[in-house]
Amino acid sequence: MQRTRSFLFACLSILLAGKPLMAQKTATSTKQASVQPNIIFILTDDQRWDALGYAGNKLIHTPEMDKLARQGVYFKNAAVSTPICAASRATLLSGMYERSHRYSFTTGPIRDEYMETAYPKVLRDAGYYTGFFGKFGVKYKDKEKLFDVHDDYDRGPYPDRRGYYYKKIGNDTVHLTRYTGQQALDFLDKAPKDKPFCLSLSFSAPHAHDSAKDQYFWQKETDHLLASTEMPKADLSEDMYFNRLPKPVRDGFNRTRWYWRYDTPEKYQHSVKGYYRMISGIDLEIAKIRERLKATGQDQNTIIILMGDNGYFMGERQLAGKWLMYDNSIRVPLIIYDPRLNKHLDLDEMALNVDVPKTILDIAGVKAPTKWQGKSLYPLVKGTTKSLQRDTILIEHLWEFANIPPSEGIRTKDWKYFRYVNDKSTEELYSLKGDPKEIRNLAADPKYKKQLLALRKKNDELAQRFSDGNSAPPTNLTVDWTQTGGQKVLTEAATPFRWTTPSYAGKETSYQVLVSSSPEKSEQNLGDVWDSGQMKDKSAAGVSGEFANATTKAPSSPRVPLQANTDYFWKVRIWDKDNRVSEYSPTQLFKVTD
Known part of the structure; x- marks a missing residue:
């Protein structure tokens, strides 16, 4: 009997002794689950939605981007609200449509009020260590308010290959893509261990170097890609598609830059291969970044977001550049990879660049400014919701510049409507379900007048909704x-x-x-x-x-x-x-x- 009591007492002692240990493990587990994640936001310049192997492109080599898409959440219908780098980047920073921030190339600096609530500043104020390397693309003098460390640079002042080859690592002059990648690696090594970080990387590639005859310059590591491949001709490249365009478009920069890049078979082959090779160069840097995260034990708590700043014409309709409201110009890749979720999704939702800052703050568990105009995509990524409750997006390019006609419009899952701001009688209407390449303009077809009027009204409504008063008329x-x-x-x-x-x-x-x-x-x-x-x-x-x-x-x-x-x-x-x-x-x- 005595031995039995002793045995029970011993068991009880063990259980009581173990209870604090179990509680400690539970507390540790809860603490780990609530730790704010690191965030890396990678922005590429001019990468259109299908310049990605995962999107079905059999010509481009992007194994690391494809891996991110397979391991994370891929937004099949992502777009930018404004297809030009300056305004798009202002939207990514400010969380506001161009309709509100009104920033573009020929304006003065972006308004201070928008940068006071820019996502890196909000994160930094919330305790994040913030960094930026690459093309900032927005005129703003107080970057030290946004970032603990930053280096703002773009293609260099040289009108030739040196536009992409002027930065050095040690004594070696390297491609700008390699330079930005190395800055990311150095940031990961030096970031403090007692706080989460948000690293914003903005690659200049695959943007053409406009002042150079050859336009595209890539690293030797990607030189072999497509070397023995004859690139297929651009879609919709026959004269008839160009001739259907409004005269201001035919006479504008989209056509001018087509002459720079695509107007001969030799230029076309060089430019398209160069564009793809430059994206592959970014892919190599992403691989190095992920390897470094794994080596430093940060890989399981670092969320990676990859996006393009606008779409791109690659000879379609005999055009180059972006700026217009066609899908070539507005659609971009968007991938969100969260290693903590261990799930993959391909989503149809129309995600936008204006959603990204709110998504970043949501990931960090930080409240977004009330004036921001986007939606967080993170509930979709986590699977806590299945819809953004968004059936229509506003698209616009409002920069008043003689060589690019400003335009505005809306896109739904099945329809696209847009018009030219300085001549609203010039309208285009496409049924995307039956005409995804936007070939048959239905705006003048009486059978679709009801649809035209409804979309025109919706355009007016969204334009008014996403204007914050800083562009009010006289x-x-x-x-x-x-x-x-x-x-x-x-x-x-x-x-x-x-x-x-x-x-x-x-x-x-x-x-x-x-x-x-x-x-x-x-x-x-x-x-x-x-x-x-x-x-x-x-x-x-x-x-x-x-x-x-x-x-x-x-x-x-x-x-x-x-x-x-x-x-x-x-x-x-x-x-x-x-x-x-x-x-x-x-x-x-x-x-x-x-």
């Missing part, structure tokens, strides 16, 4: 003939149009006045009576609260007589102190009397 439009001495003629020195400049502008630097013969023409932004073009406001009178004396001129008709007893319709937009363009004002009616 107000208080008036017509004052005393300013012209009573003349009923529009000339450079005498026009009657006045307005109040929006307060956000700070100072009006330019304006554009349209005078139309009908409300319909005005709604389509067609100044068929008078289109001043962008006019520099030399008087700088357009300060908030004051009327601007808009001394405009029409370059093609310096003296425009107006008919008596006739209704005219006018509107105006302005450029602010940093050359950001506003929306057009609502149309105003005026009548010329005897």
